[in-house]
Amino acid sequence: MFDYHLHSWVSHDSQCPPVEIIHAAEKAGLKEICFTDHYDFNDIDKTQHNTFALAAYREAYDEIASARVKVRRGMEFGMTTWNQDELSSMLNAYDFDFVIGSVHYMGGYDPYYKEFWIYNDPDTAFEKYLLHSLECVKTQNDFDVLGHLNYICKSEHNPAGKPLCYNDYRDICDEIMKTLVQKGKGMEINTSGVDRVGAFLPAVDFIKRFRQLGGEIITVGSDAHNAARVGQYIWGALEIAKDIFGYACTFENRKPIFHKL
Numbered sequence: 001m002f003d004y005h006l007h008s009w010v011s012h013d014s015q016c017p018p019v020e021i022i023h024a025a026e027k028a029g030l031k032e033i034c035f036t037d038h039y040d041f042n043d044i045d046k047t048q049h050n051t052f053a054l055a056a057y058r059e060a061y062d063e064i065a066s067a068r069v070k071v072r073r074g075m076e077f078g079m080t081t082w083n084q085d086e087l088s089s090m091l092n093a094y095d096f097d098f099v100i101g102s103v104h105y106m107g108g109y110d111p112y113y114k115e116f117w118i119y120n121d122p123d124t125a126f127e128k129y130l131l132h133s134l135e136c137v138k139t140q141n142d143f144d145v146l147g148h149l150n151y152i153c154k155s156e157h158n159p160a161g162k163p164l165c166y167n168d169y170r171d172i173c174d175e176i177m178k179t180l181v182q183k184g185k186g187m188e189i190n191t192s193g194v195d196r197v198g199a200f201l202p203a204v205d206f207i208k209r210f211r212q213l214g215g216e217i218i219t220v221g222s223d224a225h226n227a228a229r230v231g232q233y234i235w236g237a238l239e240i241a242k243d244i245f246g247y248a249c250t251f252e253n254r255k256p257i258f259h260k261l
């Protein structure tokens, strides 16, 4: 019904016009979508990376609408331990409905790309990434949900080639999720890991634990960068949300709306 993680050509890594995303959402029977384009920073050199220009964002989305699908405007903010003011400034410049806080860069590299794995030892990278995510989640306050908690395992260059298991990193993962709960933040079930590593990002055991720890906000998103992937595996993610929460969330003006499933 919902897809709350979508990139159009406003993001550097998509060539897809927004209207094609909307048509795909209509065809997939979705009721509501949210564009979440990249606003990202390199954590070491502190430069903006892969960031949309607000003018391009406005041009793409200000007038766009569909009679069949509710369209929301969001962003995927690349969290570091120092860029909270950059997020505040962007939030003051435009009325976003929703902010995914994601951790992409670690030590100056993004684990999605090959370079990261040249400079990072695969045996310790998962733990380092989770510890870095914990620091980012502690630092930042202006996001709504944590994006793809185990993003590091998604890359085709990840030598492990498998999802990150909750049981292997229980203590750090619990700290991350407890911090989210304390701050009233949610998590997303990102479906882009299904084809890559055979699991949602994060997997079901994370989502169950988040609920046990008191988590209340849950969204679902495909992370599609093209029309073909819009809504992919969303119904599976909604089944998980239904089993564990009984609902899934959408957002308007940064406020969660709870939809019983």
Ligand SMILES: [Zn+2]
Residues within 6 Å of the ligand: 076, 102, 104, 147, 148
């Ligand atoms: Zn991401």
Ligand SMILES: [Zn+2]
Residues within 6 Å of the ligand: 005, 007, 076, 223
């Ligand atoms: Zn994304």
